[in-house]
Amino acid sequence: MAWQRRSFRGTNLARALNVADLRELARRRIPRFVFEYVDGGAEDEVTLRGNRAAFDRLRLLPRTLIDTAARHQRTQILATAAQAPMVIAPTGFNGMVYTQGDLVLARAAARWGIPFTLSTVSTVPLEEVAKSAGGRLWMQLYVMKDRAIARDIMQRAAACGYEALVFTTDANVFGNREWDQRGYRSPGKPTLQTMFNTLRHPRWLASVMVRNGMPRFRNLESFLPPAAMTALGGSTVIPKLFDATLSWDDISWIRQLWRGKLLIKGVLTVADAERAASLGCDGIVVTNHGGRQLDSCVAPMDVLPEIVAAVGGRLAVLLDSGVRRGTDIAKALALGAQAVMIGRPTLYGLAAGGEAGVERALSILTTEFDRVLGQLGCNQVADLKPEHVRRR
Numbered sequence: 001m002a003w004q005r006r007s008f009r010g011t012n013l014a015r016a017l018n019v020a021d022l023r024e025l026a027r028r029r030i031p032r033f034v035f036e037y038v039d040g041g042a043e044d045e046v047t048l049r050g051n052r053a054a055f056d057r058l059r060l061l062p063r064t065l066i067d068t069a070a071r072h073q074r075t076q077i078l079a080t081a082a083q084a085p086m087v088i089a090p091t092g093f094n095g096m097v098y099t100q101g102d103l104v105l106a107r108a109a110a111r112w113g114i115p116f117t118l119s120t121v122s123t124v125p126l127e128e129v130a131k132s133a134g135g136r137l138w139m140q141l142y143v144m145k146d147r148a149i150a151r152d153i154m155q156r157a158a159a160c161g162y163e164a165l166v167f168t169t170d171a172n173v174f175g176n177r178e179w180d181q182r183g184y185r186s187p188g189k190p191t192l193q194t195m196f197n198t199l200r201h202p203r204w205l206a207s208v209m210v211r212n213g214m215p216r217f218r219n220l221e222s223f224l225p226p227a228a229m230t231a232l233g234g235s236t237v238i239p240k241l242f243d244a245t246l247s248w249d250d251i252s253w254i255r256q257l258w259r260g261k262l263l264i265k266g267v268l269t270v271a272d273a274e275r276a277a278s279l280g281c282d283g284i285v286v287t288n289h290g291g292r293q294l295d296s297c298v299a300p301m302d303v304l305p306e307i308v309a310a311v312g313g314r315l316a317v318l319l320d321s322g323v324r325r326g327t328d329i330a331k332a333l334a335l336g337a338q339a340v341m342i343g344r345p346t347l348y349g350l351a352a353g354g355e356a357g358v359e360r361a362l363s364i365l366t367t368e369f370d371r372v373l374g375q376l377g378c379n380q381v382a383d384l385k386p387e388h389v390r391r392r
């Protein structure tokens with residue numbers, strides 16, 4: 001019989017050795033419908049798996065006998081200092097994962113000296129995050145059919161001093177996340193099984209649902225009807241708000257309303273990267289939305305080199321989707337990304353243990369990245385070169 005290796009079964013955060021262990025802990029701590037929302041991808045999850053496969057196809061090529069005792073991972077992201085080449089990605093409904101999830105993530109990012117991106121569909125208002133989190137804050141923008149929503153978000157984020165706007169362009173039509181839908185008998189109405197399973201998570205129920213009331217889309221309060229304001233009600237309403245008319249013409253409108261740094265999140269081709277550069281954007285995020293939008297979509301890692309070759313000298317190229325290890329960060333940076341965005345790893349940490357869990361996720365990723373730098377013979381991010389990566 002084949003030797004069966006055992007996955008992590010503990011409950012002690014300190015003994016979660018990697019992001020996969022944190023994911024396992026998260027799976028047990030939160031109700032199934034919340035875990036599926038966080039973890040799942042669109043349709044057959046070909047994109048989701050492909051993101052990992054793209055990292056796995058690349059192998060690292062170390063140089064040897066280089067003194068790396070003084071190595072560090074401090075770097076510049078959008079021409080401003082960061083303690084590590086990482087940004088926490090925007091994720092909506094964080095309050096369903098953990099009470100005040102947006103604030104917990106933002107504070108952890110501030111402590112670790114990396115930027116945090118707040119989602120348009122956050123459950124803590126952008127003003128409150130600005131007031132009590134500190135650190136570098138970026139605001140993610142979904143432009144919905146009612147353009148007044150985007151105008152309002154941009155004006156409020158500017159008034160609160162958010163450093164950058166991250167305009168997400170790959171959700172013009174909402175992704176088909178079947179695993180997420182399966183927990184509901186009809187939109188917004190949980191199945192009996194979902195309800196029983198939720199009752200088996202009393203700690204989550206007490207802190208997320210009871211103590212502070214059901215999480216609400218606090219940025220959108222003046223625009224959504226009350227029934228659509230909660231994360232449960234909104235899961236049916238929000239997808240319908242997305243605007244299929246979005247086009248490159250909207251960038252000039254955004255530029256009029258937003259004077260800060262502007263990133264386009266959703267670029268996967270050289271042509272679109274060129275377009276973003278020619279319109280004067282400060283950066284792009286090469287992403288497929290963590291496999292949650294288009295299924296059978298190309299992996300960001302597969303197109304990164306050609307995009308960097310075309311526009312790397314003109315704007316900042318960031319990458320996300322599938323980063324789970326320090327080796328992944330090293331591969332992305334070696335191929336020209338300025339930084340990576342982290343989506344699920346910090347959410348697994350949040351679900352597994354709130355603030356301590358997010359800290360654990362960031363500690364795991366930075367410790368792994370530090371080790372990889374040393375093993376590759378690099379002392380800093382700038383030492384990582386395409387020569388360190390070889391396609392299998």
Ligand SMILES: Cc1cc2nc3c(=O)[nH]c(=O)nc-3n(C[C@H](O)[C@H](O)[C@H](O)COP(=O)(O)O)c2cc1C
Binds near residue numbers: 038
């Ligand atoms: C639960 C969840 C919610 C998300 N919500 C948003 C969002 O509100 N806006 C956005 O631009 N991207 C959103 N994303 C995509 C992330 O910003 C990011 O692109 C993706 O998670 C990166 O992949 P990874 O999870 O494999 O790291 C979400 C992702 C997850 C997992």
